[in-house]
Amino acid sequence: MTIPATPIVTFTTDFGTSDAYVAEMKAMVLREARRATLVDVTHQIAGQDVVSGAYVLERAVRAFPEGTIHVCVVDPGVGSDRKLLIANVNEQIILAPDNGLITWAYERFSDVSTHELLWRPTQEPSATFHGRDILAPVAGLIAAGNFDFEHTRRLDRPVLLDHRIATSLAEARVIYIDRFGNAITNVPPTLLNNHTYVSDIGPIRKTFSEVEIGDPLALVGSSGLLEIAVRNQNAASQLDLVVGSVIRFR
Amino acid sequence: MTIPATPIVTFTTDFGTSDAYVAEMKAMVLREARRATLVDVTHQIAGQDVVSGAYVLERAVRAFPEGTIHVCVVDPGVGSDRKLLIANVNEQIILAPDNGLITWAYERFSDVSTHELLWRPTQEPSATFHGRDILAPVAGLIAAGNFDFEHTRRLDRPVLLDHRIATSLAEARVIYIDRFGNAITNVPPTLLNNHTYVSDIGPIRKTFSEVEIGDPLALVGSSGLLEIAVRNQNAASQLDLVVGSVIRFR
Amino acid sequence: MTIPATPIVTFTTDFGTSDAYVAEMKAMVLREARRATLVDVTHQIAGQDVVSGAYVLERAVRAFPEGTIHVCVVDPGVGSDRKLLIANVNEQIILAPDNGLITWAYERFSDVSTHELLWRPTQEPSATFHGRDILAPVAGLIAAGNFDFEHTRRLDRPVLLDHRIATSLAEARVIYIDRFGNAITNVPPTLLNNHTYVSDIGPIRKTFSEVEIGDPLALVGSSGLLEIAVRNQNAASQLDLVVGSVIRFR
Numbered sequence: 001m002t003i004p005a006t007p008i009v010t011f012t013t014d015f016g017t018s019d020a021y022v023a024e025m026k027a028m029v030l031r032e033a034r035r036a037t038l039v040d041v042t043h044q045i046a047g048q049d050v051v052s053g054a055y056v057l058e059r060a061v062r063a064f065p066e067g068t069i070h071v072c073v074v075d076p077g078v079g080s081d082r083k084l085l086i087a088n089v090n091e092q093i094i095l096a097p098d099n100g101l102i103t104w105a106y107e108r109f110s111d112v113s114t115h116e117l118l119w120r121p122t123q124e125p126s127a128t129f130h131g132r133d134i135l136a137p138v139a140g141l142i143a144a145g146n147f148d149f150e151h152t153r154r155l156d157r158p159v160l161l162d163h164r165i166a167t168s169l170a171e172a173r174v175i176y177i178d179r180f181g182n183a184i185t186n187v188p189p190t191l192l193n194n195h196t197y198v199s200d201i202g203p204i205r206k207t208f209s210e211v212e213i214g215d216p217l218a219l220v221g222s223s224g225l226l227e228i229a230v231r232n233q234n235a236a237s238q239l240d241l242v243v244g245s246v247i248r249f250r
Numbered sequence: 251m252t253i254p255a256t257p258i259v260t261f262t263t264d265f266g267t268s269d270a271y272v273a274e275m276k277a278m279v280l281r282e283a284r285r286a287t288l289v290d291v292t293h294q295i296a297g298q299d300v301v302s303g304a305y306v307l308e309r310a311v312r313a314f315p316e317g318t319i320h321v322c323v324v325d326p327g328v329g330s331d332r333k334l335l336i337a338n339v340n341e342q343i344i345l346a347p348d349n350g351l352i353t354w355a356y357e358r359f360s361d362v363s364t365h366e367l368l369w370r371p372t373q374e375p376s377a378t379f380h381g382r383d384i385l386a387p388v389a390g391l392i393a394a395g396n397f398d399f400e401h402t403r404r405l406d407r408p409v410l411l412d413h414r415i416a417t418s419l420a421e422a423r424v425i426y427i428d429r430f431g432n433a434i435t436n437v438p439p440t441l442l443n444n445h446t447y448v449s450d451i452g453p454i455r456k457t458f459s460e461v462e463i464g465d466p467l468a469l470v471g472s473s474g475l476l477e478i479a480v481r482n483q484n485a486a487s488q489l490d491l492v493v494g495s496v497i498r499f500r
Numbered sequence: 501m502t503i504p505a506t507p508i509v510t511f512t513t514d515f516g517t518s519d520a521y522v523a524e525m526k527a528m529v530l531r532e533a534r535r536a537t538l539v540d541v542t543h544q545i546a547g548q549d550v551v552s553g554a555y556v557l558e559r560a561v562r563a564f565p566e567g568t569i570h571v572c573v574v575d576p577g578v579g580s581d582r583k584l585l586i587a588n589v590n591e592q593i594i595l596a597p598d599n600g601l602i603t604w605a606y607e608r609f610s611d612v613s614t615h616e617l618l619w620r621p622t623q624e625p626s627a628t629f630h631g632r633d634i635l636a637p638v639a640g641l642i643a644a645g646n647f648d649f650e651h652t653r654r655l656d657r658p659v660l661l662d663h664r665i666a667t668s669l670a671e672a673r674v675i676y677i678d679r680f681g682n683a684i685t686n687v688p689p690t691l692l693n694n695h696t697y698v699s700d701i702g703p704i705r706k707t708f709s710e711v712e713i714g715d716p717l718a719l720v721g722s723s724g725l726l727e728i729a730v731r732n733q734n735a736a737s738q739l740d741l742v743v744g745s746v747i748r749f750r
Contacts, residue, residue, distance in 0.1 A: 015679070016544075016679040017540075020559035020560050021678075023510060023541040023559075024722075027560075027563035027564040034504065039277075039280075060270055063382075064277040065277070068277075077709075078708065127707040128708065132563075179269055180297070208378065209330040209331075222379035232298065256535060260523060287530065287538075289538070295518075306520045309524060310523055310527075313523065313527035429516040458578065459580040472524075472632060
């Protein structure tokens with residue numbers, strides 16, 4: 001992996017956007033790497049919702065180019081003894097608490113290596129804001145080519161959520177609801193064939209326009225996973241789907 | 251039109267900011283044009299509200315400098331056979347579905363040319379996310395100076411909304427409500443003179459401070475159009491104004 | 501103070517993110533300084549809430565490096581005769597209306613100098629959007645090294661809010677509620693010692709993990725000020741704290 005001259009640093013948090021917290025993290029990155037390109041993935045992860053954070057982070061890792069550095073902070077355990085993680089995934093770097101945020105990226109890419117992040121600032125970090133005081137400066141140091149990887153220690157068993165890609169249709173679950181109300185499942189296209197029929201929904205479709213406005217459909221969406229939708233409407237509320245809902249086939 | 255060495259790419263969508271979708275579009279731009287400056291116009295256009303999207307997009311085109319590339323995705327017809335549009339407006343480029351989003355820019359600038367965008371990625375695009383799979387890569391290619399304009403075809407009659415700049419005061423309508431509750435109309439200053447009096451509101455004012463806090467006023471606002479406001483309060487809710495409301499004069 | 505070759509410009513406003521207003525300000529900066537790095541602090545300051553704006557702005561000034569330019573617009577008096585302010589604080593520049601937004605930065609840093617900003621655009625500015633028409637172009641000119649500081653005039657007494665850092669525990673007040681419901685006070689650590697005990701809360705803690713989930717605690721948070729929190733929950737709603745609430749000690 002090569003960190004480019006104009007490195008990209010992304011941010012995925014549950015901080016919201018009404019406080020200065022996100023900007024404070026960016027300031028720490030820019031102090032180390034003035035030429036970094038900063039991209040918000042989202043700061044609207046529901047408070048302490050590590051499951052959704054893990055899903056969104058994996059989408060970012062899928063989209064961004066080699067050398068991108070992802071800072072992800074959904075951290076109910078801040079101030080406890082949970083570890084901090086630095087991971088290499090898909091030729092990119094993830095910096096996050098070791099609380100399961102890595103799960104979905106860990107599951108879907110084969111080239112993953114994980115280390116514990118031991119780096120700490122010379123000034124004692126705030127007890128409540130490791131994103132700003134540890135993860136962001138490390139992102140900046142990596143972006144600038146100035147991070148000493150001796151400040152890491154191999155960690156072979158990161159915390160993983162009980163939240164896996166389906167290996168059979170019997171395991172199909174909703175793993176994420178997006179803002180349009182589309183319900184993304186853990187079912188990859190490899191489990192589907194022309195005969196697959198989603199109970200109460202219908203056959204697998206190619207596009208929304210195969211059904212009428214207001215009708216439900218199942219299709220492999222932009223996530224590369226099976227999604228349950230209602231054309232131009234909100235599937236989650238109309239079909240009572242939540243994270244964890246079981247999807248049945250026949 | 252010249253695309254500068256540090257090109258600007260803007261984004262106007264109804265995607266919200268809670269998912270990874272916006273970041274995925276930005277990733278596609280940065281894959282092609284690492285030095286691009288990315289600017290969010292808004293991702294809070296109400297779901298599938300092409301009318302508001304068209305208004306906001308025109309404001310962006312008015313503000314940004316020559317060579318800026320605007321990606322605009324409010325796209326109820328994704329997956330149907332609606333075309334994709336590439337337009338030159340005010341020495342800038344707009345990439346958007348051909349569903350009327352271009353309307354307000356088309357109306358207010360004289361130097362508009364429109365083409366159908368025929369470029370498609372080598373891998374078949376997602377049926378649901380042409381913003382990420384087609385428009386963003388094209389924005390990146392243009393920003394990098396690598397787009398082949400042979401992948402376009404002249405399109406003289408883009409879809410336009412029934413939504414026009416007023417040519418007489420009889421046509422005056424509210425076209426947009428901003429987050430402060432100001433009601434922007436389709437009335438340009440050229441239709442107004444010293445005697446113009448807005449019914450139930452009063453004469454045209456120069457500044458908010460000409461009326462008391464809580465009182466309504468009409469003034470040519472930062473849009474360059476007549477706006478109906480209430481000083482330090484929400485005009486739309488207090489005066490029952492919505493998009494489409496008729497404004498009367500005497 | 502030196503403005504670097506890739507200058508940083510930040511934005512703190514009550515504009516929300518649903519309109520084009522923020523992007524229009526950024527466009528004006530980029531017209532003057534194409535290589536500027538633009539960072540949003542927040543646009544979710546409650547409408548015309550100068551007190552919260554002043555607190556958030558100070559956090560930004562504390563976080564960013566030398567030479568950063570901060571544009572702050574929470575401006576109930578736009579269109580009246582309130583002045584515009586240009587301030588040097590902590591080796592950075594603040595551009596804001598002279599309505600008290602500077603207060604918290606003014607209080608917490610010792611190296612402050614303030615001037616009235618006299619620069620106006622050649623075209624008469626909009627009566628309602630000085631952020632876009634005056635402050636943003638000036639930020640761009642400064643970022644590009646092209647601002648003529650003759651367009652300023654010494655202003656020794658900027659408007660300050662009745663809103664001060666505590667000099668004794670008797671003055672302790674809540675000054676800001678963050679999105680997690682943490683209540684930040686005006687009490688700096690220098691007023692605290694090992695015996696300080698917050699009434700109805702408990703002793704000063706080092707980390708959240710010293711109390712059980714759902715229990716209240718007082719600690720010096722990432723603000724560098726005493727904060728009242730409830731572990732993993734919302735302190736403001738559970739303890740009925742609002743801006744201005746008195747904090748008692750024993």
